[in-house]
Amino acid sequence: EDKVVQSPLSLVVHEGDTVTLNCSYEVTNFRSLLWYKQEKKAPTFLFMLTSSGIEKKSGRLSSILDKKELFSILNITATQTGDSAVYLCAVARAGGTSYGKLTFGQGTILTVHP
Amino acid sequence: DTGVSQDPRHKITKRGQNVTFRCDPISEHNRLYWYRQTLGQGPEFLTYFQNEAQLEKSRLLSDRFSAERPKGSFSTLEIQRTEQGDSAMYLCASSSRDRTLIYGYTFGSGTRLTVV
Numbered sequence: 001e002d003k004v005v006q007s008p009l010s011l012v013v014h015e016g017d018t019v020t021l022n023c024s025y026e027v028t029n030f031r032s033l034l035w036y037k038q039e040k041k042a043p044t045f046l047f048m049l050t051s052s053g054i055e056k057k058s059g060r061l062s063s064i065l066d067k068k069e070l071f072s073i074l075n076i077t078a079t080q081t082g083d084s085a086v087y088l089c090a091v092a093r094a095g096g097t098s099y100g101k102l103t104f105g106q107g108t109i110l111t112v113h114p
Numbered sequence: 115d116t117g118v119s120q121d122p123r124h125k126i127t128k129r130g131q132n133v134t135f136r137c138d139p140i141s142e143h144n145r146l147y148w149y150r151q152t153l154g155q156g157p158e159f160l161t162y163f164q165n166e167a168q169l170e171k172s173r174l175l176s177d178r179f180s181a182e183r184p185k186g187s188f189s190t191l192e193i194q195r196t197e198q199g200d201s202a203m204y205l206c207a208s209s210s211r212d213r214t215l216i217y218g219y220t221f222g223s224g225t226r227l228t229v230v
Contacts, residue, residue, distance in 0.1 A: 004156070032218075034218045036218075036221075041203075041223040041224050042118075042205070042221040042222055042223045042224065043157070043205075043221050044221075045218050045219075045220070048218055088156050088157070090156070090218075092218075100145055100147070100162065100209060100219065101147070101159050101162055101170060102147075102149075102157075102159065102218070103159070104156030104157050104158070105156050106154065106155055106156050107154075107155070107156050
């Protein structure tokens with residue numbers, strides 16, 4: 001059975017701090033790893049990673065995947081109160097009827113204080 | 115792109131009652147997924163449609179749960195004889211194959227079910 005473990009489960013920081021969120025996974029026939037941000041309701045897409053060692057960046061957020069160690073990190077620099085949310089990591093399998101099905105981790109609750 | 119729409123947003127029901135939720139995906143998306151999320155956990159996969167065909171169902175989807183997508187557009191998720199353990203957020207998501215390869219998929223805002 002596919003498994004995704006995120007750490008830490010919660011994190012409290014002050015504005016301006018840099019945070020690193022971790023995601024480790026076990027999945028049969030890996031296709032991609034995704035990061036989502038969930039504030040109140042719907043998770044919103046951040047990144048999809050398929051290749052090892054290639055960093056994806058969007059503003060203050062960046063993420064990288066290590067397919068050998070089955071691990072990904074999400075970095076947020078110069079945090080703002082608007083970054084407060086649950087960050088979800090998920091993995092997708094390749095091919096077959098499971099195409100597109102995601103297995104999620106528990107999430108990391110990030111709280112940014114002013 | 116009007117987004118994925120779910121109805122109702124909240125539902126409170128008594129134990130033993132049946133409930134039905136609706137999901138309207140983004141119109142050009144042929145793939146539709148249902149997930150369930152309980153407090154403090156990530157979403158758990160329930161079932162997946164490609165057009166009108168239900169291609170996969172999780173073991174979490176007991177015989178009290180049924181999902182349909184009769185014309186390959188909107189989908190319904192019905193829970194019969196609800197139990198308190200069914201209390202959760204039910205999330206719907208949609209995608210097209212090409213979009214899934216790049217962006218994952220788009221979630222709706224969910225239906226929060228409370229069974230009392």
